Amino acid sequence: MPRPLTLSLDGREFDVRILKVDREKLYGNVEIEAFDEKGNPAQLLVLAPDGKTLIDKGGTALATVDENGDSISRADLVAVDEDGQKIETVPSSFNEVNVLKKASVEDYLSQLVKSVYLIEPVENEDKKYLQDHVGSGLIYNFDFSYRGGTEYDKAFTLGNKTDAFMIVGKRAELEFVKLNQAVDLDATEEQEVSTDEINFENLT
Amino acid sequence: MPINISNAKRRDAVVAMEGLIPQRQVQYLDPHHRPVATRRLLKTDITHDLPALMKKRKTPAAVATALIKEDPEIDIEEFGMFLADTSRVYVTKKGIVHLVEEQELLYNPDGTLRDKRPRKKEPQNINTDVPLKWTGKFIKKNDAVQKFIFTNKKQLVHVNGLTFDFLFEMAKTLHKKDSLLLIRGGEKGDQPVIMNRGGKAYNAFLEGRVKGESYCLILHLSNMELKRPKEVDENAAE
Numbered sequence: 001m002p003r004p005l006t007l008s009l010d011g012r013e014f015d016v017r018i019l020k021v022d023r024e025k026l027y028g029n030v031e032i033e034a035f036d037e038k039g040n041p042a043q044l045l046v047l048a049p050d051g052k053t054l055i056d057k058g059g060t061a062l063a064t065v066d067e068n069g070d071s072i073s074r075a076d077l078v079a080v081d082e083d084g085q086k087i088e089t090v091p092s093s094f095n096e097v098n099v100l101k102k103a104s105v106e107d108y109l110s111q112l113v114k115s116v117y118l119i120e121p122v123e124n125e126d127k128k129y130l131q132d133h134v135g136s137g138l139i140y141n142f143d144f145s146y147r148g149g150t151e152y153d154k155a156f157t158l159g160n161k162t163d164a165f166m167i168v169g170k171r172a173e174l175e176f177v178k179l180n181q182a183v184d185l186d187a188t189e190e191q192e193v194s195t196d197e198i199n200f201e202n203l204t
Numbered sequence: 205m206p207i208n209i210s211n212a213k214r215r216d217a218v219v220a221m222e223g224l225i226p227q228r229q230v231q232y233l234d235p236h237h238r239p240v241a242t243r244r245l246l247k248t249d250i251t252h253d254l255p256a257l258m259k260k261r262k263t264p265a266a267v268a269t270a271l272i273k274e275d276p277e278i279d280i281e282e283f284g285m286f287l288a289d290t291s292r293v294y295v296t297k298k299g300i301v302h303l304v305e306e307q308e309l310l311y312n313p314d315g316t317l318r319d320k321r322p323r324k325k326e327p328q329n330i331n332t333d334v335p336l337k338w339t340g341k342f343i344k345k346n347d348a349v350q351k352f353i354f355t356n357k358k359q360l361v362h363v364n365g366l367t368f369d370f371l372f373e374m375a376k377t378l379h380k381k382d383s384l385l386l387i388r389g390g391e392k393g394d395q396p397v398i399m400n401r402g403g404k405a406y407n408a409f410l411e412g413r414v415k416g417e418s419y420c421l422i423l424h425l426s427n428m429e430l431k432r433p434k435e436v437d438e439n440a441a442e
Binding site for chain 2: 030087120175
């Protein structure tokens with residue numbers, strides 16, 4: 001059973017459970033099977049740059065290295081802000097009250113999504129209060145960290161008529177560009193559309 | 205990355221599409237306050253992993269004894285090497301194969317098999333002779349965010365003065381409408397957007413923002429709706 005997360009809206013505090021939602025849970029998943037010309041099963045592996053070393057899942061790791069290429073333990077890393085000042089760690093959001101603040105739709109649309117959670121109430125009464133707000137189109141946000149760490153993500157709370165969701169991510173570095181900011185290339189008739197017309201089932 | 209896109213007047217232009225990175229407030233330094241980097245390295249290969257060890261030694265007990273006495277899971281010369289420019293290959297018992305037949309197994313959310321079919325790798329459709337289509341189908345931003353999850357985003361940027369005017373006008377139209385525009389690919393303008401061959405298909409929506417003489421055009425990509433799964437896994441916390 002997931003730990004409860006305490007939210008605060010308009011001074012009312014209530015506990016909720018958050019349950020991860022992803023594409024697989026909504027639409028299912030796709031697996032690929034491969035066979036050679038003779039019908040023998042083939043396995044997808046990673047070929048190292050030496051052209052001979054074959055690596056299966058779990059055969060690689062990420063390491064933090066210094067300027068000389070020597071690995072450094074995560075425990076020895078120093079987290080600093082943009083000014084080079086050492087920053088303090090943030091607590092897990094499950095250990096504090098998370099105050100929901102109103103956010104604009106543009107704020108939400110500026111977010112790079114990392115995770116999506118369904119918000120389930122611990123008590124029915126609390127669900128109605130939050131649901132009434134997000135179901136009417138209001139969007140809220142708060143700083144969120146699942147386990148605690150060096151920085152918060154931003155969690156947006158929004159919903160549809162029946163359910164409330166929490167969308168976790170980070171703000172994208174969007175830029176308003178002017179005429180003199182051109183970049184090099186690397187290489188109808190208006191109508192309102194019903195959102196029900198757009199198909200998601202077949203995006204496989 | 206170039207993208208060929210048309211506007212409301214069905215004029216098209218090739219402009220730049222840039223990936224977006226998250227705003228970061230934290231940097232990591234080593235104990236001497238020098239910058240660090242993250243590198244991928246080799247941990248083990250298929251001749252040293254558990255299936256290979258089991259094949260040689262038959263029983264878990266024999267493998268365990270060997271691990272303690274001989275370190276057969278380690279290649280001291282190779283393991284730990286930095287990996288860059290790796291490639292993905294199909295391998296059979298006889299080695300690397302270049303010609304394979306791929307089958308897609310489609311599973312329902314409950315794990316049951318829905319369909320089995322030959323894999324079809326659709327080509328990318330963002331930069332072809334056929335521009336992505338301005339469908340003229342607008343969705344109010346507030347309605348869209350209650351319906352879809354935008355799992356990926358790109359920003360469109362001009363490459364010269366002409367395309368500045370082209371994109372600025374698009375952004376202005378969308379900004380005024382406070383709406384997202386559905387973007388489609390293909391000759392008939394009825395296909396989802398595909399960034400690379402065999403890649404994920406997305407429903408794409410264009411958002412425009414204008415500030416003075418500058419603009420921001422964001423292509424929101426979505427492959428899932430904002431909705432409750434039919435079956436909720438009570439233990440799916442993180």
